[in-house]
Each structure stands twice: as structure tokens, then as C-alpha cells.
Amino acid sequence: MNNKRSSKTEKVIGHQFTAFYKIPIEKFFQFALSVDCIILGYHENRLKLLLIERGAEPHLGKMALPGDLAYPNEDINLAASRVLLDLTGLTDVAMIQTNTYGQVDRHPIGRVVTVGYYSLINVDQYSPLASSWAGNVLWADIDDLPDLAFDHKSIVGDALRILRERVRSQPIGFELLPKKFTLGDMQSLYEALLNTKFDKANFRKRMLSMGLLKDTKEIQTEVAHRPARLFTFDKVAYENLIQKGFTFEL
Amino acid sequence: MNNKRSSKTEKVIGHQFTAFYKIPIEKFFQFALSVDCIILGYHENRLKLLLIERGAEPHLGKMALPGDLAYPNEDINLAASRVLLDLTGLTDVAMIQTNTYGQVDRHPIGRVVTVGYYSLINVDQYSPLASSWAGNVLWADIDDLPDLAFDHKSIVGDALRILRERVRSQPIGFELLPKKFTLGDMQSLYEALLNTKFDKANFRKRMLSMGLLKDTKEIQTEVAHRPARLFTFDKVAYENLIQKGFTFEL
């Protein structure tokens, strides 16, 4: 399907009010849509945001969120996945909508409405050379971001607020961890995500009691302390618990 | 500002990847944007959704969410407020974004991406004759909705999920109540919103202990039982508590 729109100006086009203003339908089809991706990773106990350096005006040379215009025949959710794929080589990573930004003057090139998406990626799987953009990407520390182009700073701020809310009520933190992880890894992650400290004993009891972790029976090696057990996230168990009205908390 | 866009096809237009595909910029400016409003009210212990009857194809005669196309020079958030104003006469009611729907085939007229908004209104203030749409509006019971046009059913579903989450962590329920209300009103509202039952004694203790309710010293009249005290939501106290790290729960 592609813009099989009527050219009759008076026709009510699927919305109630517009018809009365007698504005040609064509005038309404002048928007461009873009996606901007907040790609978060976790490395060395720090939460990181993937940025690219702009290679064009406006804001040439500034860092910006990876994003792109959506094609007229492209689902916007898929556009977001496409950007992630081009940039990181990753597929099968959920892109979650945050907000949509529709201020009139936000983009100098014209009326570009942008939809924000975040995703949590496991830095191990990240292959930074997947596209032609390898040269100018940066994992920036979330607490030490450079100046960003456009309204990207506020888009990031919104995404973080939303993410932090969501991380408390859904077990999405696991996306950031390697397949096998220790409870210590997990605690550090949550402390970085939520910017707090947890009591070790209580944190483990909470997590283990949920029944979402599967013990791999393996342990760490070559660490300068007692080796920790390695766990995986038990997705099947999670789905089952959800059925029974279970809700992840904190 | 209005579509001062370049016509050079190779120019990088503010996004990174697009430039390489050598597609004329104009091709990207073919979207229309609409807003769809989930306007919720509370009446006779039931949660209600405001619907309009479509007066045009497609889906002529079906019920639908009130919505409209955004103008090329109109902020989308303001477009949502405009729809609410036209339909209900209400201003100063927050419209909160839910999701953005960008499937390619969702609208037969062309590529229309729609942004969902919900708002909670106090039915007392609602003046249904504010616009020319008086004839064909309907307050539908949220648990007994008719068939809806387009993908509006799923938009409503998403909005309700989001709302129910949010209602637990923010004192937005008050928007649905009259200025002065009893604790019983409030409890009934939350029970309708969340589809649960609360213990009366515990509910009141919880609410009163938060310090968000101001006792008006007035009481109900002409009720066939012991008259209840009337409260108002103390917005000032709420703002103060927020500063101190307070968070509303349940």
C-alpha cells in the first residue's frame, strides 16, 4: 500500500472534524517520521548509551542518538529495528517505544515527528563493525553525556525515566546481562540502573525466591575470591508465573 | 516554520543512514499524523469511555475514538487538546500520550500514523454540546464497548493497561472525581479503575495517612445513611511531598 489517497478536498477522510475546514487532504500528508533509538548497554558496572557522531548539517560533528527517517511504506517499529541492525548487527532485540515528539520546530529540515525507542543490549553480542558507521560511534557513560543534537538530550531523559519505572516492574534487566551471570552481576546492574544500593543478603533472597533464575551448576573461574554460581534467566518459568498473576517487583 | 526542506536528493538531512539510499527527500514527507483520544469519565460507579459515531467512510456508522489529523503547523500535543476541546468544551485537562501506531496498512486513506492520548475527565464539567458533534457521542461502559473502527479497540486496550499501571503510582484518579468527594467515592473509583475490592478500613487509613486529602469540614446531605465527610485533593501538599521523595503507591 502506498498513498492511495483521495484528492477530493471535501471528503471526510476518516476523521471527524477535519472535513469542516475544507482544507485539501494533500496538505495533511506533509509530515516525515523518524525514529530515534536509545540503545543502552552495561559495561564495567556502568550504564552506557550508544551515540553516533553526526556527519552532516545541522549539528555536524555533534553526537546524536542513532536514528533515521522511516520510509513511506515501512512500519515505524520496523524502522527502529532496522536502525539497530544497521548500527550494531543485532536482530531479535526488542525496541520499546517511549514517547513521540511532535513539536513544530524541532527539526530544521521540515516537519519531522520522531518516535523514541529504547532497547537494552548485551554488549558481548555487539559487533560494532556491522555497518559503514563504525568510525564514529561512542558508548557514552549515562551520567556523563556530551552535548547532543536536536532535542535528543530530553529524549534520553524521558527514556531513562520510563526505563527506570519499567525495570522495577518487569524483569527486563536481564537483557543487559550475559547469558550466564552471577547474583553479584545482577545486583550491580540493578544498582547502576536505579542508582541505589541494595543489601546483598536481601537482594539475593528476593531474586531467588521469585523462581526466575535457573542455577546452571557452573561457577566462576579465575576470580580472586570465592567463585560465584552462574545463573540464567528462566524465561519459561517467567511466562508460567505471569499466567498465575505473578508480577515482578523491584 | 513550514516545510522549508531541501530538494537536493543526496543531501544528508539530519539522519545518518538515509543519505546513502539516494532517495529524494520529498519521498519521506508523505505521512499524515493523527491523534486519537481515549477520554475516560466515571459515572455511577462505572468507568466510561467517550466515543463518537463516524459520519463518513470508511467505517461509516461505526463508533470510534474521537480524533483528528494534525495540521502541518500544529504541535501534536496541542492537536490532542484541540480534539478534546472541540468535543467536550474542556480545556486545562492533561492529555497523556500512550503509544504511537505506525503500521503501514492501518488506514485506508494513506499513510496515517496516529498517536494515542488518554485523559481523565470529571463528568460534571463535561458540556456535551460544545461542538457540532453533539448528536452522535456516546459514553460507553468500559467493560461493554461496541465494535470500534480501525484499530481503535487495540488502542483502547493499550491505553487501559497503561492507565492502570499509572493510576497505582500517581494520584491521577482524582481527575475523575468531583472537586469534593467522600472516601467512599474514592474507594469505588479505584475499585472500578483497577477492577478489585479494597478493605474499607484499610483503604481509608492508607489514604488519610498520605496527607494528600484536605478535610473540607463539610458533609454530605440528603443521603439515606450516615453522611460522609467531604475531602478535596491537596495539590500543594502533594507537590511538597514529591520534593521530599514521596511516591504515591496504590
Next chain:
DNA sequence: ACAAAAGTGTTATCGCTACACCCATGT
């Protein structure tokens, strides 16, 4: 007198916080 909803007090339990302590490994 009775129905109906407002409004209050008490108890018993559960969950969690805080903290102390032991364990296994590398240097």
C-alpha cells in the same frame, strides 16, 4: 426498627531491613 454506608480499633501475621557471620579463592 431497620437498612445502609460512614467511620474506628485491635490483633496476628508476614515481609523485610539490618546486621553479623562464615566460606572459598588468588596473591
Next chain:
DNA sequence: ACATGGGTGTAGCGATAACACTTTTGT
């Protein structure tokens, strides 16, 4: 031996769920 982080047990506090009870109005 010691530093480092893994891993566990428990006492006490606080919140709250459950339930019984009293109060005030209209009919």
C-alpha cells in the same frame, strides 16, 4: 595471612490484612 566478594541465618520492627464493632442518617 589477608583481601575480596560469595553466600547464609536471624532478630526485631513495621506495615497491613482481616474482621469486628460503633455511629449517624433516611425511611
